[in-house]
């Protein structure tokens with residue numbers, strides 16, 4: 001692929017908000033006599049003709065002073081993190097709200113790992129050192145943004161050649177020992193770009209799989225989450241399983257063919273706003289024994305709500321045969337399902353192969369869980385029901401009667417309550433389902 005037109009291509013690929021910021025950074029660097037580069041994923045994606053997700057810019061020099069110049073020129077403000085040698089130029093309100101635009105600048109640096117899996121210690125360095133600390137050759141290319149060589153590539157590890165050959169290759173034999181999360185990253189690039197690990201890199205990944213043990217649950221979870229946001233994550237998961245990485249982080253891989261079908265169905269049918277990664281994880285948990293699921297969740301340390309939803313999957317799966325019973329009324333289904341998190345119910349709606357159970361899960365999620373009686377506690381008090389547990393029981397039974405179509409209007413409900421008050425056994429739960 002020709003590299004002569006990379007600067008115009010970069011210009012074209014940048015968003016309209018970012019373009020003037022990059023232009024200003026180039027001017028500011030020229031004025032400071034500092035050398036400026038685009039590095040990492042953006043160069044890789046430019047060479048591949050893929051859209052840019054984010055742009056990492058590295059300066060050989062002081063990132064904070066350069067950012068100040070850019071901010072001055074463009075009317076933005078600076079957020080500097082001197083300890084890491086990084087700075088952000090911010091425009092139009094906080095970026096976290098989604099309204100702002102920001103440019104990240106980092107000083108070229110070296111990294112050293114005190115022990116496998118530790119976060120690296122960072123020191124200022126040259127661009128060559130900055131490229132040498134990186135994960136793969138395809139990410140260790142720099143595009144020069146300042147004269148005299150602007151527009152040329154610095155590619156000390158042959159990354160451009162590997163991009164053309166479709167290869168993910170580490171820079172040195174200890175790369176996965178330094179940071180075993182790179183095994184996940186390698187697979188992510190394989191899947192996303194249609195690449196393959198170069199054979200020696202793959203055997204290093206297999207050799208160094210045990211270094212994943214030194215990676216915290218939070219970091220593993222973060223990698224997993226990134227993988228699950230890719231287009232067809234079942235392929236990446238299968239590949240991680242083949243290398244031995246999935247099992248090593250506590251995720252046994254059963255039933256690949258079934259999971260493939262279910263992942264694809266979930267993608268097609270997930271309701272708007274559903275968190276697909278959470279559903280994928282739920283499907284994975286669905287294939288595990290309760291012990292395996294519990295160990296996986298312990299290892300991956302999910303935030304509380306996700307953890308609870310995933311913990312619900314196994315116990316809910318165990319109730320699906322009951323949920324499929326032909327004589328089960330809507331109210332009994334609701335009593336069975338309301339203790340489970342919606343994400344677990346959604347997962348089982350995809351996972352379950354029984355049509356009747358699946359239909360009840362769908363109706364519960366879409367309809368039944370929102371059903372309420374028309375009468376509330378005040379109405380019941382007006383009809384002569386005393387405060388206390390009986391009031392709660394009556395309200396629940398009233399909702400059940402509505403779910404089962406025994407009452408359809410406010411008037412129906414009032415007569416239902418009157419009947420219940422007249423005869424102590426005529427109202428109350430009428431179904432086999434235990435609460």
Ligand code: CTP
Nearest residue numbers: 040041042053133134135136139140179181182
């Ligand atoms: N990097 C690394 N080792 C890691 C994480 C990141 O060497 N464990 C380096 C890579 O060179 C990468 C850069 O840091 O290019 C930025 O990381 P990140 O933003 O995660 O990746 P991108 O290259 O931007 O790729 P992606 O498209 O996946 O975001």
